[in-house]
Amino acid sequence: MPTLYHAPFSRSTSILALIEELGVADRIDLREVGVARPDGSGGADARNPHPEGKVPYLTHGADHVRERGAIIAYLTDMFPEAGLGRPVGHPQRGAFLSWLFYYQGVMEPVLVLDRAGLEHPILQATFRDRDAVFARLSEALEAGPYLLGAEYSAVDLLLSSPFQWLPDAMPRQPKLQAWIARCAARPALVAVTERERAGLVA
Missing domain, CATH: 1.20.1050.10 (Glutathione S-transferase Yfyf (Class Pi); Chain A, domain 2)
Structure with missing residues (x-):
């Protein structure tokens, strides 16, 4: 099962919205972690495996995916039936x-x-x-x-x-x-x- 490392009110919120759109919340393990915030609050969280302590971060077995564009491509390819991505072979x-x-x-x-x-x-x-x-x-x-x-x-x-x-x-x-x-x-x-x-x- 893929695992998403997420911090509320951050860039990873858009990935939560994607998971909701895909209808696969029950097929993704969600882990909330802390991150350093622009206002100086927060900080590194040992529970977050991202090499720079950022979110979102997706792990799937031995595979790790960072950057929102890559995570979006990965998840929409994994769950093509929702129609939110464009699979290989699609004209778009x-x-x-x-x-x-x-x-x-x-x-x-x-x-x-x-x-x-x-x-x-x-x-x-x-x-x-x-x-x-x-x-x-x-x-x-x-x-x-x-x-x-x-x-x-x-x-x-x-x-x-x-x-x-x-x-x-x-x-x-x-x-x-x-x-x-x-x-x-x-x-x-x-x-x-x-x-x-x-x-x-x-």
Whole structure:
């Protein structure tokens, strides 16, 4: 059975929402651990096997998976019947993986650098900027209400996730705001958020 190491109100909350969306909470062993928080609270937790003490972290037998994009690909491949991923051979497999890697390699760095107020031509040449990221998202949403078209998928969950926690990073474009609101209203995310606020792990 896969084991997810999770800390409430962290990046791993989106993986809990994915598990809820997949309908496989009874097939994942959930372990709550502590992590160092940006405000200086918390700290390393010996129960967390992540080599840097981060979350989320997924173990499955001898296999260990870190980084949200990789965990999302792993779990959606493991449970393809939910339709949240794009399995090997699917015509959108490449687009699905591209969005996962785009988030990890471009979008999150851009949002973090913007929040830190850091600007440099090398950073912009490497990662683009917020306007370029938002333009890319808007372009994708021309084809439908979600990034891969008509149906919600795990890439929508991942790429909309920072705006659930950083409302001041919210794009001004009405189309993007409507997409973020659709993703935030998903019953799985609402349920997970309510449980975390109530102090319940699962």
